[in-house]
Amino acid sequence: MNNIPQNIQNIKSQIGENCTLVAVSKTYPAETIIQAYNAGQRVFGENRVQELLSKKDLLPNDIQWHIIGHLQSNKIKYIIDFVSLIHSVDSEKLLQAIDKEASKINRIVPCLLQMYIADEETKFGLDETELYHILENLNQYKHIQIAGLMGMATNTTDQEKIKSEFTYLNDLYNKVKSKYFYSNTEFQHLSMGMSSDYKLAVACGSNMIRVGSLIFK
Ligand SMILES: *Cc1c(COP(=O)(O)O)cnc(C)c1O
Numbered sequence: 001m002n003n004i005p006q007n008i009q010n011i012k013s014q015i016g017e018n019c020t021l022v023a024v025s026k027t028y029p030a031e032t033i034i035q036a037y038n039a040g041q042r043v044f045g046e047n048r049v050q051e052l053l054s055k056k057d058l059l060p061n062d063i064q065w066h067i068i069g070h071l072q073s074n075k076i077k078y079i080i081d082f083v084s085l086i087h088s089v090d091s092e093k094l095l096q097a098i099d100k101e102a103s104k105i106n107r108i109v110p111c112l113l114q115m116y117i118a119d120e121e122t123k124f125g126l127d128e129t130e131l132y133h134i135l136e137n138l139n140q141y142k143h144i145q146i147a148g149l150m151g152m153a154t155n156t157t158d159q160e161k162i163k164s165e166f167t168y169l170n171d172l173y174n175k176v177k178s179k180y181f182y183s184n185t186e187f188q189h190l191s192m193g194m195s196s197d198y199k200l201a202v203a204c205g206s207n208m209i210r211v212g213s214l215i216f217k
Helices: 004-015 030-038 049-056 073-079 092-104 128-135 159-180 198-203
Strands: 020-024 043-046 064-067 085-089 109-115 144-151 189-191 208-211
Touching: 004 020, 004 030, 004 198, 004 208, 043 049, 049 064, 049 073, 073 092, 085 092, 085 144, 092 109, 092 128, 092 144, 109 128, 128 159, 144 159, 159 189, 159 198, 189 208, 198 208
Parallel strands: 020 043, 020 208, 043 064, 064 085, 085 109, 109 144, 144 189
Antiparallel strands: none
């Protein structure tokens, strides 16, 4: 039997005050999500637009919805007016498409740039060349606020490998922050860590973890 409030409490006590817990509610129904809400959780992450839209209207409107999974350009228009943070900007084209949709409703949308840090073919993300190309052309994006970086480590039990990927991303985050966002406090999120590796992620500098199964399963 799951105990959602207890699970949230346990995770929060592990990560401390300065780390944001994104409760990844993908695949779970509104009746389950509301249990986390009633325990005080307000930030939720979803990876499918259609699923998010079908649940959103059944749930309180002070929830901050984050998009954490690969986003198709043709779906942006459905989430652009309410999404709190898009973690998964994995191409320059997608960033341009988000900027375009945001400009139509005159909104500035917070986004994280998702870096490819894993040793797997299946994971989305930018490489450093693409990252720096975006950062050198930031003034092109009038309706985007780059709020940090996101990454997913390799799905492995090799802790040293995961640690080196998280450390790499943390170093990159600090480099980017000091070079491009020196006096800009809005570049502030390093989103890394999931159910299996969040403790290691926090030890490596993460200040935003995305945890699903450990809360809801
Ligand atoms: C599903 C998912 C998570 C959460 O995974 P758990 O192992 O259930 O904690 C985190 N980040 C992304 C991008 C996901 O798709």
